[in-house]
Amino acid sequence: MASKIKLMVAAVDFGTTFSSWAFSFKHEFEKDPTKVHTKNWNSGQSISHKAPTTALIRSDGMTLEAFGYEAEDKYASLVAEETHKVWYYFQRFKMSLFENKTLNRQTEIEDVNGKKLTALRVFSLVIEYLKNNLVDECKMKITNGEFDESNIHWVLTVPAIWDDKAKQFMREAAIQAGIGKQQVMIALEPEAASLFCRHIPLQVMSSEVVPLDAGTRYIVIDAGGGTVDITIHEIMEDGNIKELNKATGGAWGGQEVDEAFKQFLIQIFGNGVFQKFKSNAVEDYFTLFREFEVKKRKITPNGKDKVVIIIPAKLKELFESETGEAFNKCISRSEFASQVELTKGNKLRLDSSVMKGFFEKATESVVEHVKTFHDSDKYDINVALMVGGFSESSMLVSAVRDACSSWKVVVPNEAGLVVLKGAVIFGHNPTPITYRVSRHTYGYRNSQPFIEGTHANEHMVVYDGEKFCRNIFSLFLQEGDLVYDGQIFVDRKPFWPTSEGDTFGIEIYASNDKNVQYTTENSCTYLGLLTVDKLDADVPIEERMAYVTIKVTNSELQMEATDPNTGRFIKTSIDFLQESA
Structure with a gap:
């Protein structure tokens, strides 16, 4: 963490389906931590607080041409001109x-046409775009063109x-x-959500206020586009947060x-027709799924109205x-x-049961x-806090309320922005997360x-x-252990180089x-x-050693070493x- 005063904290929520940024200044945070500025994105059909996590990169593989809705629209134009390949x-x-699970700097990912770039380049280009987009808006709307980027402290969720591996990847x-x-x-996204919700009045349905007071135990269900993160937190007497179980979840x-x-x-249309439509009528394909995105947000368990989806003319052809x-x-x-009918104007009218059926796999x-x-008495949970874009779906x-009837299920307003805004609060003051599992x-x-x-x-x-036994797993932290921020697991343990030189490495492993x-x-x-670097080269090889300390800071492992021969770090x-x- 930066040692200088954070005049401004900016957060980037790099999501599976949607991404965005937010920020607040130090003086705003001190007056009202929830006063966080967010970005508005224009899809051409509506205004959204997030944009699709979509990147269009030039043929050089080095230059980001467009991001989000703009990337979708530009790519559709390239396909129409047959210049997209x-x-x-x-x-x-x-x-x-x-x-x-073998993520590294050389890991490649495929684009929609099977072309590959290193994942690190693609992610860094998108983060750079979001960073520059935020800075440009600050210059234009807030500081009249004068803005020092070194005053920004950045948080990635x-x-x-x-x-x-994935955490270090995002940092790099x-x-x-x-x-x-x-x-x-x-x-961590559920922690950011917890921090934001500590500062707002939480309501169940539209009446009962649920205070997150000391002693309250609650489950955080962070349901995004790709993954669902689930953790259990407890409010401690000093107001800080303690994690009670290791994070779980899935895709x-x-x-x-x-x-x-x-x-x-x-x-309905057959796989061959659909794949040709997806490849050859990209603009219509995007329009169809943008319309579905709007329609799916309106579906309710008790809704009985039919849902109309406009079928593009190209799909018909x-x-x-x-x-x-x-x-x-x-x-x-x-x-x-028996559940879908085709009306004039190429419109599909779907029974509500069909639309509801689209949610079954994910909700189940x-x-x-x-x-x-919910069915375990281990944690004595009182409240379920649902955040993330998918939590905006009734x-x-x-489904969670029906299955977990003893909980007070809370969904904050604009649940899809809670993690992003909480990350800004975390950047100003990360200390409230005291214990993790x-x-x-x-x-x-x-x-x-x-x-x-x-x-x-x-x-x-x-x-x-x-005789020696190699490949020993020397444990320093066990699954399920409660860890406080700054805790030391290996304290000044001596290590020696295994061969001549002034640098050596210690291999770190994890297991369930x-x-x-x-x-x-x-x-x-x-x-x-x-890696322990630059031991005293003047010391005989048999005397070269380092005292190594391993600790945790803000959920990440950190290492330190000292040379006992010189006393230096x-x-x-x-x-x-x-x-x-």
Whole structure:
């Protein structure tokens, strides 16, 4: 964290489906922490607080041409002109960080046409765009053109279920985007939501106010477009927040509803027709799904009105040319024949049951997971706090309320902005998150004198005539442990270089097995390398060593080292993005 006073804190919420930025000045935060400025994006059909996480990159692979709605529109024009194939077009690519367990700096992601760029470049270009967009608006609307970017402290939000590799990846992407290393920090999305909601009156339905007073235990359900993050928090006597269980969740976000709608269209028109429509009539495709985005936000569990979806003329043309059938046949031959009708003007009228069905998979996955906490008496939860864009859907909220009837389910106004605004508050004052629960068991690779009958023979090696056991998992933090911010796990432990030189590395591993013994076990994942640099070269090799300290700061592992021969601090770094151990 930057040591200088934060005159302004800006947050970037890099979402799976939608992204945006927000900020507040120090004097605004001190008067009212909830006074946070957010961006308005124009889709051409409506004004939104977020834009699609969509990037159009020039053929050089280095230059971002457009982002968000503008990227969608420009790409559609390129397709219409048949000049799109040399461009890179990425959408909904954030999930690659969640899904890729071997993430590194060389990891590549594919655009919609199968062309590849390194994920680090794509993410850094988008962060750079959002950074510059915020700065430009500040210059234009607030400071009359005079604005010093060094006064901004930046916060990037990440899901709590992300691992250390993904966190470091986002930090490095921000640095590549032109944000100073000391100006950026990471905020876990459910924690940011908690901080924001501490400052606003929370209401159940529209009447009962639910105060988050000391002793209150509540579950945070952060339902975004890609992932759903679930954590349990308790308000402590000093007003700070304590995490009670490790973050859990999965890929059950709002994009599952979009996928269900897509499968519905494939059922109606056929996969071949749909794929040609998606590839050849991109502008119409975007328009169709933007319309669906508006319609799906209005669906309620008790709603009985039919929903009208306008079918683009190009889709009709493709259906008739590809199948040789009249357009009205697309309904009669599908499994939805009794629930969907085609009206004049190429409009589909869907029974409410069909629209509600699009939500089933996502809501069932969320409810099944959340209900395990509701049905357990372990945590004594009183309140469920639902945030994130998907929490603005009454279909999801009602499903949680019905399944978890003993909870007071709270959905703040503009739930999709709660994490973003909370991240700004976190940047001004990160101290309220006092305790967190470790999601994994952590250790480092070590060697010890071999003990017959205790150590496995396959790990035995002989050095200078003595037997050693290598690949020992030396535990320093166990899954489920309660960790306070700044806690030290390894305190000035001596390490020696394994070969001649003034630099050496310590391999860090993680496991979900509390009883792991060796770093080669299937449950173990190599996280990265702790590098200790520039030991005193004048000291004989056999005397060179370093005292290493491992601690946690703001949910991230931090390392320090000292040279006992000189007493000086040694440069250290931990690299979670190495390609291999």
